[in-house]
Amino acid sequence: MQRIALLAVASALAWPAAAGDEDLKALREEVAQMKKTYESRIASLEQRLAAAESAPAKSQSPQDGASRGAAAAGGFNPEVSLILQGQYRRMKEVPERSITGTWPAGGHAHGSEGNEERGFTLDNSELIVSANINPSFRGLLNVALKDGEAEVEEAYFQTLGLGRGFTLKGGRFLSGIGYLNEQHPHAWDFADAPLMSKALFGEHYGQDGLQLKWVAPTDLFMEFGAEIGRGANFPGTDRNGNSAGASALFAHAGGDVGRSHAWRAGLSWLTTRAKDREAHFEDTDAAGPNEVEGLFTGRSRTVVADFVWKWAPDGNAKQRNFKLQAELFRRNEHGALGCASDVATSPCAGRLGLGRLRSAQSGGYAQAVWQFMPQWRAGYRYDWLNAGSKRYDPATVFAALDPANAYFARYRPQRHSLMVDWSQDEFSRLRLQFARDRSMQGVSDNQLTLQYIMSLGAHGAHRF
């Protein structure tokens, strides 16, 4: 430090003596610079004149003015983009689709519900508006529109000027846990979410809260993040409390290997709290089974490990590229199970406590997508969930709830998906997907999906 201070003092002392020469030199340079810029301007004017002469029909200057206004997107005009999505889907008619052995993420209707419709359907149209608010902040809004519903998927501000690798995000945003969670459906490589995402969050986990991220000052990419939020989304519930209902931590690392390979790996941890989280169950009423509400109150902890590896010959992904992506999770829940019903004869009539519930589940997916020629990609995905373990007192629970309920089944849901898509450029994509879905015990469903994804407007920058 001393050395710097000394240097500074010395240079400050030396300054006045050298100032005369320096000034003159600076002046000369400035004149030279001015001359240069004028020369280059004249040269460019000459170029334009020549161009105008060779093509007299086209006048350059008014176009120039018009486009300069349009080019200022991001300055005063926000960037607006609209995603249109829809599909044709052929599959079995299954009343109340669910994933056997898991607590249904019913609270999160969007997406999971849409994927149960058969035939021609319109998916959410996403409207995305974003811009820098001022030199310190940027804002983004993502609204999913469908049939009289406008769901705010994301609405957040983000700091630009915190520096030292820190970024703070506030509002509603997709949590940074895992890999796929932060991607919107239009960026997915398959027509639907992995079983893992459906089982864990319904589709993806959104936070209403704050996220702080830090990128380490190393050449190897290392990023650490922490989130706190309301925690109203599955696997939590809205508890209307003053304290945060959910918190998350995540760490990502990544880099390149040679010119052709890039990778990213991460580990994330999410904890949420639920109060009276509902799911449909059938009871043991002697007069005939009733549909009752199963209720869970307790804590849910999820750990997700993610890994992505991309290959493109010489880093040029334009012709051919390959992407391998896998995520694994483990979720532990512990708390109290209960049930409630309005039917007087139901054992759950009113409300009934069923003792403690402790569950541990795991699963994941692995997928590979290969662009074998420009515009064409093919992909395969394998999904699986493990039955895991559930600990409760069977005597108490099965006195009220039917042991045949899918939640109590020991089953290993699986799905194989194959897809081919064609993208004329990055603004349009058509996809054909075939899936063999065995996520429900006793149902083997062959699903065919034909999907389109179209982007209008601003050229969105996508994540890795």
Added chain:
Amino acid sequence: MKRLLSLFLLLAAWPAQAELRIFACEPEWAALAQELGGDRVRVYAATHALQDPHRIEARPSLIARARNARLVVCTGAELEAGWLPQVLRESGNAAVQPGRSGYFEAAQFVARLDIPSRLDRSEGDVHAAGNPHIQLDPRNLLAVAAPLAKRLGELDAANAGHYAERHQAFAEEMRAAIARWEKEAAPLRGLRVIAQHKSFSYLFNWLGLVEAGTLEPKPGIEPGSAHLAQLLAQAQARPEGGASSARGSTPGVQPARLILRTPFDSPRPGEWLAERSGLPLVTLPFTVGGSERAQDLFGLFDDTLAKLKERTP
């Protein structure tokens, strides 16, 4: 103890000696920054000559490099719209955000060509700010070098003189080289060529070459068979031999003589057309590192001109 002390002193003196870290989006700006900065800068090139600068992903390695940069030098004019905004936002580096002194857009300092009259995606991936591939006119490099040297001096005031000196030397050398290249390329004036993408507009504008067509039907759209067949018909419509050139063809319109591509364009469409039309397919380096000879900005133009002249009798 002594060793520990010297280590401590070394650490204390480190910030004063640290080089200015520069994140250059394209190899040409990495080369230019290196020319101007010499040993006072440490330049990282985010892309290389075999990559299409339109189609880069916001890879973790780029975010990590942008995190530590004090200056980001990019083309701008929406060339990097698909990845740079993401990289800069994720980096958490306040100094290099657009609008700050650590963010430098080269295209702002040159007169841009191909400014679209119609801003509509039915025209393909058009850039409102005009054609962003500005590096193949060396006069543009001169126009960018001056403000870049100035910016380096502002960010690293202690070495401002160094940058100004190096800039002067570079500008002189470049001006001399431009005079030489223009003389060498005089016979190329009026040469009609077919380019794969609108990658060479500034080169053509500088040397007076004429773009007779592009393999891409619209910017950013992959060449399709219908469009290629049309180009082939055009190329074959040319009169055979010198004697017949007077009759049949429109007077004044010469046939295209070359097909040009960059190292990262797919070779197939060009090969298809070359095979059927008999026109030679030439791969120009496009940027620094695009060929064995194009190892710096001077080599880039030496090699480009040599390749053009080699295939034109």
